[in-house]
Amino acid sequence: MKKESYIGIMSGTSMDGIDVVLCRIDRYECQLIHAEEYPFPPELKEKLLQAIKGKTTLAQIGRVHIELAILFAEAVNTFLYTYDIDPKTVTAIGSHGQTLWHEPQGEFPFSMQLGDPSTLAARTRIPVVADFRAKDVAMGGQGAPLAPSFHQFLFQEVSESIAVVNIGGMANITIPGKTLIGYDTGPGNVLMDLWCQTHTGESYDKNGAWAGTGKINFTLLEKMLRENYFSQPYPKSTGREKFNKEWISRFAEEERLRSEDMQRTLLELTAVTICNELLKFQRDIAVLSGGGAKNTFLVERIKALIPNINVIIAENADMLEAMMMAWLAFKRIHNEHINLKDVTGAKENGILGGIYR
Structure with a gap:
């Protein structure tokens, strides 16, 4: 045709x-x-x-x-x-x-x-x-997510060796293959964007520069990782109904942090929840797409957490x-x-x- x-x-x-x-x-x-x-x-x-x-x-x-x-x-x-x-x-x-x-x-x-x-x-x-x-x-x-079907179409020639991670407001993972697997891993940019808008007036943290000035609060990160969604089996999907400003506020009230430390912790939450899912599948390459693929600090953290997987940015990622x-x-x-x-x-x-x- x-x-x-x-x-x-x-x-x-x-x-x-x-x-x-x-x-x-x-x-x-x-x-x-x-x-x-x-x-x-x-x-x-x-x-x-x-x-x-x-x-x-x-x-x-x-x-x-x-x-x-x-x-x-x-x-x-x-x-x-x-x-x-x-x-x-x-x-x-x-x-x-x-x-x-x-x-x-x-x-x-x-x-x-x-x-x-x-x-x-x-x-x-x-x-x-x-x-x-x-x-x-x-x-x-x-x-949801809809992306896995498109990822399967785009990467059909190399489907057995790659995983695709789309980092938008939410992040989702695609494992192409005979049986297509895909689901939302959790928040992508949404929590970082909300915190950045509230505390800097900027719409997003360009390249993760602001997060880079902060320190991870590991106590708070561990509490965040206990969120039920992260342990649910797939198929699953999520959105702003769960991960929103109110979700952040629950944790911000427990631990009084510098705003940049919270931003750093939220960035690590996104990186860890993505990598936890990638490590469940034996793939050699992780292809990143979406606006989050332009966040250089976030990409650095993902690469550091999964050193045995080759992390690359998709063409026309955003x-x-x-x-x-x-x-x-x-x-x-x-x-x-x-x-x-x-x-x-x-x-x-x-x-x-x-x-x-």
């Missing part, structure tokens, strides 16, 4: 920017053509955080649902203009949206994302594929999630199942996402 053009949009748990990519895709390759990052307005981020905390009204959630879609549409239209792309040449946009709440277990499991796909389609005049998690949850799965959205849109447009049941625990693989024209 001939390659088709798809746009992928991803803002992620950290809400530190909006990634937009154009990919040329067929059944064998997802080729990145163009990529841009656009700013995420602090006011909208605050509205979303208030909604996630439940400190808002249904009407306000509805408004944010549309406001976010308009922001995505503006980013896409700017992207199209910048690269002189005719919207008619784009088969579809894959949009994850912003997760409001992810609760895949319980009597009425669900995963809810904001960023109205109908508004996005109307304002870009391009079909939109969205709501990727709902079908998997409906079939008894966690609905754009892989947006590329995945484009690929998921391709799969949905062609009514192809996504190989995720072994990852999420769903009863069967499903065709994920809805199409909005």
